[in-house]
Amino acid sequence: MKAVLFDLDGTLLNRDASVHAFIENQYDRLNNGLKHIPKETYCSRFIELDKRGYVWKDRVYKQLLTDFDLSALQWEDMLEDYISEFKHHCVPFNGLIEMLKELKSMKLPVGMITNGYGQFQMDNIEALGIKEFFDVIVVSEWEGMKKPSQEIFHSALERMNVASAESVFVGDHPDNDVYAAQQAGMKAIWKKDSEWDQVDADFIVKDLSEIPKIFYSLMKEAATSKSILHTE
Known part of the structure; x- marks a missing residue:
């Protein structure tokens, strides 16, 4: 060889550990728009929709907005947050x-x-x-x-x-x-x-x-x- x-x-x-670290941090940073949802509920739903990375996050965030009525947030901003911040949580x-x-x-x-x-x-x-x-x-x-x-x-x-x-x-x-x-x-x-x-x-x-x-x-x-x- x-x-x-x-x-x-x-x-x-x-990736599993990285996603957990990122999504918990995202919840904390975007708390003004997410605080009506229990943290564990938001994080577990993101991980479920993400399907270990096989679903791109535009679809994930669009679904999260529908599931939780996140009227204070835009999926485009949440996606941009993912793209810019995920690298800070790589394990x-x-x-x-x-x-x-x-x-x-x-x-x-x-x-x-x-x-x-x-x-x-x-x-x-x-x-x-x-x-x-x-x-x-x-x-x-x-x-x-x-x-x-x-x-x-x-x-x-x-x-x-x-x-x-x-x-x-x-x-x-x-x-x-x-x-x-x-x-x-x-x-x-x-x-x-x-x-x-x-x-x-x-x-x-x-x-x-x-x-x-x-x-x-x-x-x-x-x-x-x-x-x-x-x-x-």
């Missing part, structure tokens, strides 16, 4: 920086493929303090295509000048990350997510710290195979 690529949300960014998964440092110390090219809006995702990447570790970052809006399309994987691999068979993709979604990467010819590591019980991945990890260990094992296996071939 000569390269590793990552998903962002749910893999490197703890990384444990061991994120240490894991990336270790992969870079192994001289591995590191890439990212993430669905989402370009600048919004880049702001979150910057907020996590990880941009410098990536040789290539591909965001679906700017690419004009998104996972699970095989083309977006091939586009990233081409920029990294590495073959799909020599690459590993790490993600949390069984279809958009694991299966899609495998269909693109890559190995896939599933980062466990409580939403799914079992995923047919090449490797399964619970913590980011396990990922460098997989690469050490793969490199050792490759070196052993090469040694055997030379001996023969």
Whole structure:
């Protein structure tokens, strides 16, 4: 294996924790227009409508205005608040920086493929303090295509000048990350997510710290195979 690529949300960014932190803070900041709603009610409804990021927030805020009769607020202003403020609440998964440092110390090219809006995702990447570790970052809006399309994987691999068979993709979604990467010819590591019980991945990890260990094992296996071939 000569390269590793990552998903962002749910893999490197703890999106569930980030959303909780953001929406509670938004309730506090916009309290004049929201105080007639219990905080827990507002936050839980936002999270329900958000569907773990698969519904863009214009639809979420429009529905919130309907649900709670938020006559003092405009959905456009609430959406703008989300876009400008979410990055201040980004929560990384444990061991994120240490894991990336270790992969870079192994001289591995590191890439990212993430669905989402370009600048919004880049702001979150910057907020996590990880941009410098990536040789290539591909965001679906700017690419004009998104996972699970095989083309977006091939586009990233081409920029990294590495073959799909020599690459590993790490993600949390069984279809958009694991299966899609495998269909693109890559190995896939599933980062466990409580939403799914079992995923047919090449490797399964619970913590980011396990990922460098997989690469050490793969490199050792490759070196052993090469040694055997030379001996023969």
